[in-house]
Amino acid sequence: MANASPSGRNRPLSPHLQIWRWGPGMASSILHRVSGVGATVGLALVLWGLGALVAGPEAYAKFTGWVWADLSTETWAGLGILWGVIHILFKIVVVGCSWALFSHALSGIRHFVLDTGAGYELDGNNFWATACTIGGFVLTAIFWAALLLL
Amino acid sequence: MGNGTSIGRVRGLGSAHSGVHHWLVIRYTAIGSLLLAVWFVPSLLMLPNLNYQAVHEWLARPVSATLLGLFVLVNIWHARLGLQVVIEDYVHEHANKFASIVLLNLVTFAAVAFGAFCIVRLALGGA
Numbered sequence: 001m002a003n004a005s006p007s008g009r010n011r012p013l014s015p016h017l018q019i020w021r022w023g024p025g026m027a028s029s030i031l032h033r034v035s036g037v038g039a040t041v042g043l044a045l046v047l048w049g050l051g052a053l054v055a056g057p058e059a060y061a062k063f064t065g066w067v068w069a070d071l072s073t074e075t076w077a078g079l080g081i082l083w084g085v086i087h088i089l090f091k092i093v094v095v096g097c098s099w100a101l102f103s104h105a106l107s108g109i110r111h112f113v114l115d116t117g118a119g120y121e122l123d124g125n126n127f128w129a130t131a132c133t134i135g136g137f138v139l140t141a142i143f144w145a146a147l148l149l150l
Numbered sequence: 151m152g153n154g155t156s157i158g159r160v161r162g163l164g165s166a167h168s169g170v171h172h173w174l175v176i177r178y179t180a181i182g183s184l185l186l187a188v189w190f191v192p193s194l195l196m197l198p199n200l201n202y203q204a205v206h207e208w209l210a211r212p213v214s215a216t217l218l219g220l221f222v223l224v225n226i227w228h229a230r231l232g233l234q235v236v237i238e239d240y241v242h243e244h245a246n247k248f249a250s251i252v253l254l255n256l257v258t259f260a261a262v263a264f265g266a267f268c269i270v271r272l273a274l275g276g277a
Contacts, residue, residue: 037236040229046222047261050268053206060202105187108180115177146195 024129031133032107038100045097067094098143103136172231179228186221206272215273222265230258 020026045067052063069087076084110132113119119128154164163169193214197204208214233254241247 033236036229036232039225040233043222043225043229044261047265047268050209050222050265050272053202053209054268054271057202060205064200101187101191105184108184112177112180143191143195150195 024126024133028107028110028129028133031103031136032111035100035104035107035136038097039104041093042097042100045094066090095140095144099136099140102139102143103133106132106135106139172234176228176231179224179231182220182224183228186217186224189217190221209269209272210275212273215269219266219269222269223262226258226261226265230254 049060049063049067052059066087067090069090071084071087074080074084074087110119110128113128119125161169193208194200197208209218234251237247237250237254241250
């Protein structure tokens with residue numbers, strides 16, 4: 001709040017994030033927002049890939065060269081170091097986007113349950129918040145294992 | 151919802167002059183997105199590989215193209231509604247908030263147009 005004290009006096013503010021002890025529900029809630037924004041980045045990548053697919057094989061090869069480069073062909077010398085780092089960062093973003101999709105889907109299902117008024121008892125709430133948070137990482141790991149190893 | 155006239159309570163609009171529409175549509179699009187993700191992710195995994203030939207052949211099929219179109223559309227819609235809430239929560243200055251919402255709407259329409267063009271082009275041939 002930029003204009004919290006226009007008179008120059010320090011007026012009391014309502015308690016905010018820093019005074020609460022973190023719990024699974026809080027973590028799940030903020031991760032839901034973070035993963036929602038992350039999944040939007042993933043959606044943009046999907047649209048980029050679709051455009052490349054329509055533009056033809058060369059454009060598609062260029063797209064995959066950006067988002068999932070073959071690291072065995074990196075030179076790791078001079079400007080090649082910069083490209084290598086960029087390609088690794090892209091892989092991290094792509095894996096991050098897949099996590100965002102899975103995590104947001106699971107915590108979204110949790111929100112559907114909470115919307116009905118169920119699941120607010122402390123133990124159950126903590127359990128499912130933790131389960132959804134961990135489940136997002138587990139599904140991401142299963143997805144990439146299936147994609148890369150099968 | 152204890153106050154107001156009976157008809158006011160039924161409309162559920164309150165002083166903001168807009169009701170639960172935004173909240174409900176986020177849920178509707180979330181359901182659609184979940185259902186379509188259950189198709190999209192396994193289908194992606196079941197492809198023999200992700201090279202041009204395999205992906206193009208998959209998405210050019212009528213059912214795949216239809217489902218992909220729905221998937222892209224419902225997710226853009228859901229993302230637009232969700233990002234609106236994020237903007238409203240964190241952008242406090244009125245002019246910046248207005249500009250952010252305008253930009254969000256422009257990008258949304260551009261994304262829908264681009265996605266629709268790509269999927270139709272994929273399905274009906276061409277490149």
